[in-house]
Amino acid sequence: IAGITQAPTSQILAAGRRMTLRCTQDMRHNAMYWYRQDLGLGLRLIHYSNTAGTTGKGEVPDGYSVSRANTDDFPLTLASAVPSQTSVYFCASSYDSEGGEQFFGPGTRLTVL
Amino acid sequence: GQNIDQPTEMTATEGAIVQINCTYQTSGFNGLFWYQQHAGEAPTFLSYNVLDGLEEKGRFSSFLSRSKGYSYLLLKELQMKDSASYLCAVRDGDYKLSFGAGTTVTVRA
Numbered sequence: 065i066a067g068i069t070q071a072p073t074s075q076i077l078a079a080g081r082r083m084t085l086r087c088t089q090d091m092r093h094n095a096m097y098w099y100r101q102d103l104g105l106g107l108r109l110i111h112y113s114n115t116a117g118t119t120g121k122g123e124v125p126d127g128y129s130v131s132r133a134n135t136d137d138f139p140l141t142l143a144s145a146v147p148s149q150t151s152v153y154f155c156a157s158s159y160d161s162e163g164g165e166q167f168f169g170p171g172t173r174l175t176v177l
Numbered sequence: 178g179q180n181i182d183q184p185t186e187m188t189a190t191e192g193a194i195v196q197i198n199c200t201y202q203t204s205g206f207n208g209l210f211w212y213q214q215h216a217g218e219a220p221t222f223l224s225y226n227v228l229d230g231l232e233e234k235g236r237f238s239s240f241l242s243r244s245k246g247y248s249y250l251l252l253k254e255l256q257m258k259d260s261a262s263y264l265c266a267v268r269d270g271d272y273k274l275s276f277g278a279g280t281t282v283t284v285r286a
Contacts, residue, residue, distance in 0.1 A: 166210075
């Protein structure tokens, strides 16, 4: 693994189903983030984690949950998907929460029908 | 909330120069980033400004004026591969990044 990986690449999901998007980084970065990107709105922060064991809410957290059991993994869960959660989801990481740029994963394209 | 504005689209000719402006109003300021994003791909880091002035990195330069809440990204000697979306992002007082909607640059031969 080099950098950040996300899985799946794309997914079509029925409304009401539970879904977990996976994110793994091998750069030993302390901070990790989940964004969604929608046309005309830019990237919006869903949840973040400044270090393993801690998480926080971003701009649009409703309907999403995260966990950070270790440094490398930061999964995003949709407990009961709704069509408005159709989006492209990007995971990102940075060395720490206060310095340096964020590195982005390749994204997951999610469609909720 | 944060407010970050940049033009939606710009078109320029190969070899020319294009300047993408970004204005922002945020709760606190801890730096401004520019990212490049090709269609269907992840954003990649281009530049970072935290102090006023110009940062030059090859064909790309970025300028910041904190008192005016203003930045620009200058792309020189445009190449076809520069056709992409350019994202302005501000790190606020809580060290969270807020992104503009992005500027799509189309380079024509």
